[in-house]
Amino acid sequence: MPTNKSVSKAPITQFVNCRILRDHKLQREDLWVREGRILDPEKLFFDEEGYADQRVDCEGLIIAPGFIDVQINGGYGIDFSQATSNVRGGVALVAKKILEHGVTSFLPTLVTSPPNIYHKVLAEVKVHSGGVEGAGVLGCHLEGPFISLEKKGAHPEQYLRSFQSGGMLDLIETYGTLDNVAMVTLAPELPNSETVIRELAQRGITVSLGHSVANLSQAEEAVQNGASFITHLFNAMLPFHHRDPGIVGLLTSDQVPQDRTVFYGMIADGIHTNSAALRIAHRAHPTGLVLVTDAITAMGLPPGRHTLGQQVIEIQGLHAYVAGTKTLSGSIATMDMCVRHFKQASGCSVEQALEAASLHPAQLLGISHCKGTLDYGADADLVLLDDALNVRATYIAGQEVWRK
């Protein structure tokens, strides 16, 4: 017979009347949480003879793992690439606001910047768990400066760099530190990139290919050296060509090692990628699709004109233009908008749409044992949604951190 001893005296919460995303399906099951983690109720029943202390009635809502945004440059007037007097405060503000979009973990992203910015910001932004104060920071995403001049996009040309000192030395000199860095986007065609990619991958830092003119073989070699992500597929890279698919060809490449998956970021705001292109990518490689917002400072601000740094931006609906022009200045869609748009544009299932924002980014970052799933033992970072995939409530470590 099972033992009568209790493993823990911590209170147990049982979410009832809900549909949970488990084993890639929405199932009518209760969700049990103790000490911030998903609990196995069968084990609790037979081993500990335990039961719930508290029940939360979800009124038929969907419970999905909290969303993870691996590319977000700021929002609500905050720009992560600015070394303001209150870097931490800025990150914290965004972290708090994105709870409303169902995001429970994120990578504050820095675009190409001069070394002093990296030194200042990286000293302030630390990996830390989320909670009522805001979504958790899993580390920073450094998008640049080791990128291609031709594909710099909106990045400032004067701060682009190459691996002229041989590789890692350039990195350390530019960034100052690799502590609290979760991801680096670079262009693999830059000479000496191989050692950098290998070294970063060995340190557990995700290497992403982007802002690059690499051809498919260069991209494949980078993957073999350890690269595992593509930054905003289609944007800032060579277009797909049937005799050299370039980086886009990684989605169906047969040179990717068997035990590895190449993930790719998609900004599914209906603006940055044509829906047909989104569908081609999704159908070619559905399990690698990672939804990202790539949100800029203007995300979350009301429609109208805003002065952000040296620029004046005009927000009209989901479009952010350089004021007075029709030039897009970045994306302002929120993660939950991206999930809804992705589902509608691709015709995918609810489960696939939710996994693209939770399971896949967790797998990309190598943390799917504790994030991005509702498996027993995983962190209880949850998002409660209605059938139209609107966020109704957000939980971190089993604690409610936002409710509509």
Add this chain to the structure above:
Amino acid sequence: MKLIILNDYDQVGEWAAKYIRNKIINFNPGPDRFFILGLPTGGTPLGCYKKLIEFYKKGEISFKYVKTFNMDEYVGIPRNHPESYHSFMWNNLFKHIDIKSENTHILDGNAANLVEECDSFEEKIKAAGGIDLFVGGIGPDGHIAFNEPGSSLLSRTRVKTLAQDTILANARFFDGDLSKVPTMALTVGVATVMDAREVMILITGVHKAFALYKAIEEGVNHMWTVSAFQQHPQTVFVCDEDATLELRVKTVKYFRGMMHVHNKLVDPLPPK
């Protein structure tokens, strides 16, 4: 015996669940007076369990003062294996109702000493005051629990090697792979179930028809162990029409004719 003949599987599940519900309510259990229920696993009682869960959710019944003893469990598969009887009971009944874990008893197929585990199970039943209602099913070979053909009608809880028929019948729960099906189980004995104050056997489907015929129209025989219940003073057999296909027309007509009386047993009880 009472033979309750209903039209189909769903009706059997509903009738049986109502019977159990009424028994518990009439018993009026309390903190010093638990209702002791013996329970089976498998495809047959699933419909009954679904209905019991419905009744619980409607507030018609509570399992707070009910203790349960399951009939059997496989030897050697992990307790949280999806096909273990612990998992079956958790997923199909316990997790949906208000029963406390300490009031449920299922044999531990991973106990260090299986014989001691079986003896201790018998002790626990005794300590609880005996079983008020033992619910069971019937195998195509006429077995009750894992009391395979040839099991003594005086047997108690013990380790049994499973018959080939049973292993074949269970294969569908193990991806159709015979090598994955456990070959041994712990089971209550025929006499253990006979000791219950009342027994209810559920039988559905044409593949059980011959076993039902052997159980109630032929003699008491250790080759068809369910036949032992001919000698129990309070047995109810609940079956669907398909399960009666091997019975005499006379038997079926007689008991169908009694349905208007027997159905009173499942009428909703007046609120207290």
